[in-house]
Amino acid sequence: MKIHEDAFKIIEESINRVKPDEAVKAALSGRDFKGKVVLIAIGKASWNMAEAAYEMLKEKVTGGVVITKYDHSRGPIGDLEIFEAGHPIVDENSIKGTKRVLDMTSALGKEDQVVFLVSGGGSALFEMPMDGVLLEDIMDITDQLLKSGADIVEINTVRKHLSKVKGGKFAQHCENTSIFSVVLSDVIGDPLDAIASGPAYRDSSTSEEAMEILERYQLSVEPHILEVLKIETPKDLKNCETVITGSVTALCSAAMEVSESLGYTSYLLSSTVDGEAREVGRFFSAMAREIRNGNSSFKTPCAIIAGGETVVKIRGNGKGGRNQELALSCAQGIEGLEDTVFFSVGSDGTDGPTDAAGGIIDGDTAKKLREKDIPLEVYLDNNDSYHGLDSVGALVKTGPTGTNVNDFMVLLVNER
Amino acid sequence: MKIHEDAFKIIEESINRVKPDEAVKAALSGRDFKGKVVLIAIGKASWNMAEAAYEMLKEKVTGGVVITKYDHSRGPIGDLEIFEAGHPIVDENSIKGTKRVLDMTSALGKEDQVVFLVSGGGSALFEMPMDGVLLEDIMDITDQLLKSGADIVEINTVRKHLSKVKGGKFAQHCENTSIFSVVLSDVIGDPLDAIASGPAYRDSSTSEEAMEILERYQLSVEPHILEVLKIETPKDLKNCETVITGSVTALCSAAMEVSESLGYTSYLLSSTVDGEAREVGRFFSAMAREIRNGNSSFKTPCAIIAGGETVVKIRGNGKGGRNQELALSCAQGIEGLEDTVFFSVGSDGTDGPTDAAGGIIDGDTAKKLREKDIPLEVYLDNNDSYHGLDSVGALVKTGPTGTNVNDFMVLLVNER
Numbered sequence: 001m002k003i004h005e006d007a008f009k010i011i012e013e014s015i016n017r018v019k020p021d022e023a024v025k026a027a028l029s030g031r032d033f034k035g036k037v038v039l040i041a042i043g044k045a046s047w048n049m050a051e052a053a054y055e056m057l058k059e060k061v062t063g064g065v066v067i068t069k070y071d072h073s074r075g076p077i078g079d080l081e082i083f084e085a086g087h088p089i090v091d092e093n094s095i096k097g098t099k100r101v102l103d104m105t106s107a108l109g110k111e112d113q114v115v116f117l118v119s120g121g122g123s124a125l126f127e128m129p130m131d132g133v134l135l136e137d138i139m140d141i142t143d144q145l146l147k148s149g150a151d152i153v154e155i156n157t158v159r160k161h162l163s164k165v166k167g168g169k170f171a172q173h174c175e176n177t178s179i180f181s182v183v184l185s186d187v188i189g190d191p192l193d194a195i196a197s198g199p200a201y202r203d204s205s206t207s208e209e210a211m212e213i214l215e216r217y218q219l220s221v222e223p224h225i226l227e228v229l230k231i232e233t234p235k236d237l238k239n240c241e242t243v244i245t246g247s248v249t250a251l252c253s254a255a256m257e258v259s260e261s262l263g264y265t266s267y268l269l270s271s272t273v274d275g276e277a278r279e280v281g282r283f284f285s286a287m288a289r290e291i292r293n294g295n296s297s298f299k300t301p302c303a304i305i306a307g308g309e310t311v312v313k314i315r316g317n318g319k320g321g322r323n324q325e326l327a328l329s330c331a332q333g334i335e336g337l338e339d340t341v342f343f344s345v346g347s348d349g350t351d352g353p354t355d356a357a358g359g360i361i362d363g364d365t366a367k368k369l370r371e372k373d374i375p376l377e378v379y380l381d382n383n384d385s386y387h388g389l390d391s392v393g394a395l396v397k398t399g400p401t402g403t404n405v406n407d408f409m410v411l412l413v414n415e416r
Numbered sequence: 417m418k419i420h421e422d423a424f425k426i427i428e429e430s431i432n433r434v435k436p437d438e439a440v441k442a443a444l445s446g447r448d449f450k451g452k453v454v455l456i457a458i459g460k461a462s463w464n465m466a467e468a469a470y471e472m473l474k475e476k477v478t479g480g481v482v483i484t485k486y487d488h489s490r491g492p493i494g495d496l497e498i499f500e501a502g503h504p505i506v507d508e509n510s511i512k513g514t515k516r517v518l519d520m521t522s523a524l525g526k527e528d529q530v531v532f533l534v535s536g537g538g539s540a541l542f543e544m545p546m547d548g549v550l551l552e553d554i555m556d557i558t559d560q561l562l563k564s565g566a567d568i569v570e571i572n573t574v575r576k577h578l579s580k581v582k583g584g585k586f587a588q589h590c591e592n593t594s595i596f597s598v599v600l601s602d603v604i605g606d607p608l609d610a611i612a613s614g615p616a617y618r619d620s621s622t623s624e625e626a627m628e629i630l631e632r633y634q635l636s637v638e639p640h641i642l643e644v645l646k647i648e649t650p651k652d653l654k655n656c657e658t659v660i661t662g663s664v665t666a667l668c669s670a671a672m673e674v675s676e677s678l679g680y681t682s683y684l685l686s687s688t689v690d691g692e693a694r695e696v697g698r699f700f701s702a703m704a705r706e707i708r709n710g711n712s713s714f715k716t717p718c719a720i721i722a723g724g725e726t727v728v729k730i731r732g733n734g735k736g737g738r739n740q741e742l743a744l745s746c747a748q749g750i751e752g753l754e755d756t757v758f759f760s761v762g763s764d765g766t767d768g769p770t771d772a773a774g775g776i777i778d779g780d781t782a783k784k785l786r787e788k789d790i791p792l793e794v795y796l797d798n799n800d801s802y803h804g805l806d807s808v809g810a811l812v813k814t815g816p817t818g819t820n821v822n823d824f825m826v827l828l829v830n831e832r
Contacts, residue, residue: 249711252711253711266713267713267714268706268711268712268713269702269703269706269712269713269714270699270702270703270705270706270712271706271711272702272705272706273699273702274698274702275695275698275699275702276692276695279691279692279695279696279698279699280695280699282690282691283686283689283691283695283696283699286685286686286688286689286690286691286722286724287685287686289605289686289688290684290685290686290687290688295665295668295669295684295687296684296685296686297682297683297684297685298683298685306702308702
């Protein structure tokens with residue numbers, strides 16, 4: 001059916017547009033860097049981002065460093081120095097790579113340009129302790145904070161103050177040079193000081209907060225660590241420009257554009273959807289019913305689009321993921337609606353511990369499941385969306401996509 | 417602030433438009449009934465509906481019967497016969513009133529007109545067992561079904577087949593006459609064969625289903641009851657016309673119109689929202705954030721409208737209602753947004769076991785609660801939305817409104 005084909009086109013094309021290489025090309029396209037360019041890429045997607053940037057800037061690049069996760073390099077890129085390092089735990093290779101970055105950028109001047117490619121995972125891959133602090137100190141404090149029940153924001157606040165590159169301090173290090181950052185965002189709401197711990201973005205956490213956190217969890221640290229914590233992270237950086245790309249916002253925009261090109265009037269509701277997966281599916285089904293009965297403000301043919309990252313409260317012991325559960329729940333609410341298709345898909349191609357990216361359902365899905373003798377509710381109750389959707393051919397499988405910008409969900413309703 | 421005033425105007429004016437009297441006037445306005453009119457009104461809102469109809473049709477009304485709940489009559493209406501009867505349990509007065517209706521309508525002819533005003537509660541107030549069946553039989557079977565775990569749809573299927581007026585059989589009784597029904601809907605999706613058990617609407621349940629239900633729950637009934645169950649409910653009624661009014665759909669339409677008149681571009685998302693109250697609030701907050709950041713398809717000033725009936729999973733032991741909890745949850749998600757107001761309100765004016773109709777919140781609500789030393793999360797975790805909202809003046813109190821067409825929720829976002 002055409003509407004299913006359209007849905008698959010939207011999935012494929014939207015994800016393609018937020019892949020690291022495409023995202024970097026879009027961000028760099030039309031930019032003219034005057035002097036020589038040093039290319040620094042950190043994070044899990046850094047190899048792909050660096051390759052794309054190198055291809056565009058080739059003759060201008062005088063050198064650079066790529067730090068990615070083990071097994072994530074796919075070979076040499078020009079004369080860039082490529083490091084593979086520890087993730088999610090910092091290791092000696094993270095430090096080695098970071099040292100090369102600091103060395104290479106320490107003597108740059110006004111006429112130079114750092115192109116800084118940032119993706120998720122950068123916190124572990126790009127790290128150098130402040131002078132007088134050991135990597136072991138940072139690991140020990142992190143460990144103590146974790147055991148005391150500190151949350152990730154608190155832990156990062158402390159770590160930024162112990163690091164020589166996090167919390168805007170990398171930009172401070174190259175303060176005589178311009179830094180153009182291209183950030184592939186995997187954090188909802190795109191908080192630039194949180195993605196990869198914000199090496200080239202003004203920090204919103206303070207030295208005072210870091211001290212309070214140690215006090216709150218009654219951590220004992222040595223005096224020299226306390227001295228370092230007192231050094232404030234930069235609150236104002238004049239040498240930085242940042243472009244967010246390949247974020248969930250970009251994913252949603254892509255879905256809008258592709259849907260429009262296929263003839264659907266498209267509406268973006270939100271790119272920061274959180275909440276319980278099945279409840280989000282339920283809300284989408286309530287909108288679908290209204291579109292079908294003709295009272296909705298959305299007129300057919302239309303595409304209702306949202307992005308974000310939902311959660312699943314595990315009650316059963318089935319197999320599934322948040323996108324699959326969201327789709328299955330929506331199938332319950334749209335049973336019987338014609339020419340109505342909905343999908344929820346994770347942009348990384350991996351939804352939960354499964355080989356599916358998400359689910360795609362329509363008004364017949366619930367009936368088909370009942371005819372197979374296991375009603376939808378049973379799968380839903382057992383958090384077994386994978387097997388439920390699989391039994392009626394409603395899984396979306398893209399394979400690993402090489403990008404990770406959260407999830408998106410699209411409701412398509414056609415004219416009757 | 418103007419946006420708050422606007423919100424209160426939308427609440428008041430929208431509910432006014434779906435009050436039983438206004439709803440009846442709107443439904444009857446412009447209609448010209450040729451012959452004499454018999455006015456029959458059943459349900460909890462029947463007195464108000466009958467009074468409004470009587471005022472409009474006065475000289476044409478040759479007689480009529482009103483059956484309402486005890487203490488719901490507010491005095492005589494012309495020469496209509498007014499009965500007060502049992503609800504939610506049928507009693508002898510329900511039967512007495514229903515007998516008068518059947519007597520009064522049995523001799524009507526083609527030139528006559530029954531104006532039939534239906535509201536919630538009509539199932540108990542309008543009842544007459546089939547010949548050979550006793551009211552006690554029906555009560556006994558209902559009781560057995562309840563104890564066996566049968567759901568309300570199953571129970572109603574059986575009861576419709578044991579009743580002389582339910583499931584379209586009242587319309588069958590006056591088959592020589594036209595019946596014009598005005599239905600005040602309190603059931604989401606307006607299923608006309610379910611509201612008051614559909615006395616003048618073709619029935620979707622079958623005799624076969626009724627038998628299967630008895631079998632499923634292994635009920636032993638006497639042979640003469642089985643004989644009665646074999647008689648099919650009408651599947652086709654040519655003498656009936658039905659107007660649904662004062663439904664949640666009408667409530668949402670009113671909210672659209674009032675919002676538009678106040679200058680907000682208005683969008684109706686759904687009139688069948690169900691799901692967990694706090695999750696619906698969360699989805700609204702995700703939409704609000706996107707409107708504020710400018711990426712949403714909804715441009716300011718706008719009103720995002722939905723209706724329905726959510727549920728609350730009780731975890732704490734606080735005081736609240738589904739609308740108050742929904743609003744409180746939304747306040748969490750829109751913290752810090754300016755010129756953004758959201759309300760969720762029950763049209764009957766009573767949300768849960770409280771004297772509030774719902775809650776109205778804005779981007780400052782969460783902060784105000786924190787400044788009062790009890791953060792929003794504490795109220796939410798304890799299902800204590802009433803006290804949370806009350807402490808910052810965020811309750812909506814309308815008093816009982818005399819109507820009951822579910823809940824509505826509106827997000828207003830103004831230009832900055």
